[in-house]
Amino acid sequence: MAKPPLSPEALAALYGPHPSHFPPGGWEDESRHPAERLVKTHCCFCGQQCGIQLKVRQNQVIGFEPWEEFPFNRGMLCPKGVKRYLQSGHPDRLLDPLVRTEQGFRKAAWDEALDFTARRLREMQERYGKDAVAVYGGASLTTEKAYLLGKFARIALGTRHIDYNGRLCMVSAGTAYKLAFGVDRSPNPWSDIPKAQVLLVAGANIGECAPITTDYIWRCRDNGGRLIVVDPRMTPITRNADLYLPVRPGTDVVLLMGLLHVVLRDGLEDRDFISQHTEGFELVAESVRPYDPLTTAEITGVPPDAIEKAARWFGEAERAIALHARGIEHQSKGVENCLAIINLCLATGNIGREGASCMMITGQGNGQGGREHGQKCDQLPGQRSINDPEARSHVARVWGIDPAEIPQGGCTAVEIMEAIHRGEIKALLSICFNPLVSLPDAEFTAAALERLEFFGVVDFFLSETAHFADVVLAGSLHEEDEGVVANVEGRVLHIPKAVDPPGNARVDWTIYCDLARRLGKGQFFSYKSSREIFDE
Structure with a gap:
């Protein structure tokens, strides 16, 4: 069962959250070693997606400059936007996959972590059926990742249960x-x-x-x-x-x-x-x-x-x-x-x-684009209803499968927790979602997580929810991959890749493609870049 290996206090001491108020190298370092380039991008902390320029040196984000020409915010930033660049070099950042043991989490190699995850997902479905596995997504994912996650759930896993944290609000x-x-x-x-x-x-x-x-x-x-x-x-x-x-x-x-x-x-x-x-x-x-x-x-x-x-x-x-x-x-x-x-x-x-x-007023970073392309339980990409035969046929042609292979609609985010309590869902794979904090009843959610026979998380910090995970796969930040998002106005914005993920962390979509290959569905996930996902 998915129970935290240590007390919340012990896990927080090891993995955070810890305050971090200083950029890499401190405040004076940039005056001696200025940025090598400025990358025009967008703040990831809310649906307004304000324009910002990240200062980059030696594959690290070291600061920011206002982007005064971007029409939405015209160089203005709120306190969240001013501090957003500090995520990349934060001391709590996960740099390796983690596997839970009785003594706590230990670092693992990617092959070990991915093989373990795929094996446990396969075991759950062989024992209890395809719909015994559920997938959680998040509204702050780029549109490419949101699309890929829906495809992963429905083709690689064949489950009808996928939903996301935007279900709670927008x-x-x-x-x-x-x-x-x-x-x-x-x-x-x-x-x-x-x-x-x-x-x-x-x-x-x-x-x-x-x-x-x-x-x-x-x-x-x-x-x-x-x-x-x-x-x-x-x-x-x-x-x-x-x-x-x-x-x-x-x-x-x-x-x-x-x-x-x-x-x-x-x-x-x-x-x-x-x-x-x-x-x-x-x-x-x-x-x-x-x-x-x-x-x-x-x-x-x-x-x-x-x-x-x-x-x-x-x-x-x-x-x-x-x-x-x-x-x-x-x-x-x-x-x-x-x-x-x-x-x-x-x-x-x-x-x-x-x-x-x-x-x-859309709340989350890609709250608009993230809810349009298939990570909702009742939706296929392009705001298409999963119950619409014409929509199912269209998406099936793009994916190269028979429409009958696309599962029907599944449980919403809250209903997934209820189904875990009923024993219908035995395994959960989550990205960009912290349900222990976000869902209405934390005790009910914690009890559901403890009932899971397998729980996997993709994240760049060890969140409160990730304390319950069997495996945590170290993922990527906004600026560590290329993609698009849609802001509060529906304005489609380009997110360029500014830096690589640090340490052994990996870009999120590559993690899911590798899992799909281990689940025997690699032919549907042979992407070489996020641009190929965008084109599809």
């Missing part, structure tokens, strides 16, 4: 946008934010979680725009709001329906837009009829006059934008919350125009 927004617009993308670029006359921010702690977006909001206000903030807490951005709606947790959908009620009651809807570009308006209008300001106030805790004012500001504006993030998405009714905010924009005609839209 998937509800993606589902709502696909239901409303047929595509999982924010309709407008961030450059439209300063052009809005009214900006409604719902469930988004922008000042701390998306600091560069704060600049866009300040420019909106400098242009005379009004700021409405919906949040149970007085977050930093709230202190500068023109109107603050302190919604009771879990009642966001009622508040948004109450706003639409006032819009329709006062005739502020755009009837021409509704008739020409929408369907189902009558059903939505009927659904919000009970939520007058007094009723809405009783449920949400927001004063009736504030509800009236917010609805009138949004409905009367020629150009209004609604920005939302995890606060309304990371709920059991996340899809309904997002649909409610979309309905408010549709009813007022605030969509598809400059300075008028609803927009989701």
Whole structure:
């Protein structure tokens, strides 16, 4: 069973996390030994993917410079972006594969670690069936890695159980946008934010979680725009709001329906837009009829006059934008919350125009691209549904297999843990996901990990989850491989390779290709570069 070989304190003492505030060589080293080159790339720590230039010397990232020409952040960086370059040379960085023993983790050669992993995965499937193995991915992987992981799960392992950590947050927004617009993308670029006359921010702690977006909001206000903030807490951005709606947790959908009620009651809807570009308006209008300001106030805790004012500001504006993030998405009714905010924009005609839209603030590094290319349990590459026969046939032709060989949809990220508890899933392979921290119930998650008969992790640090692993395969950072990502706007960005992985660490996609060869499916994973994965 997958249990930590030492106490959490002992593992933390050996593998971190330890603070590291200094670049390789210290702060003064660069003045004596300047960088050999600057590599234009992007910060990996959130979905904004701000432009940054990494300073490289002797295959090490030693610092950074602003990239002022990149249009999204124009050289600005938040504290996370300023420190992101320190990951590469961090003392806790994993430099070799690790294999768990009774005395702790020991370093292993790659052949030993990969042979052991492939053997255990094969044993689990021979004993319990293909679906006894599950795969976890992550939204911060490059799009090539996300694509490869889905292919690996479905061809190399033949399992239907693959999902990723974006399931916990952004998937509800993606589902709502696909239901409303047929595509999982924010309709407008961030450059439209300063052009809005009214900006409604719902469930988004922008000042701390998306600091560069704060600049866009300040420019909106400098242009005379009004700021409405919906949040149970007085977050930093709230202190500068023109109107603050302190919604009771879990009642966001009622508040948004109450706003639409006032819009329709006062005739502020755009009837021409509704008739020409929408369907189902009558059903939505009927659904919000009970939520007058007094009723809405009783449920949400927001004063009736504030509800009236917010609805009138949004409905009367020629150009209004609604920005939302995890606060309304990371709920059991996340899809309904997002649909409610979309309905408010549709009813007022605030969509598809400059300075008028609803927009989701994607959270993770490649949160947009990472959820489009097949590492979700219900999805094939290109946002294709795994249940669509035409989509299955198309992907099967690309992969060179029969459509019947593609497994059906499997469990979501949380459901995988539940299936482990039920004894249905016996082995798990995870990359770019720390479920012990990310999933809702840490005790439930830890108990599930302990029930696994095999647990493998690909990571560049020994995370809390990796403490439970039988094998940890030392993987790569953002700047140690070439690929593409999609940022919060849906802007596709190139990530050039700046340095090689340190020590004996390896580029992530090569690890999975080697595993596929050991599982007898190497003919489907004969890539020589990430560019070949991109082309496929």
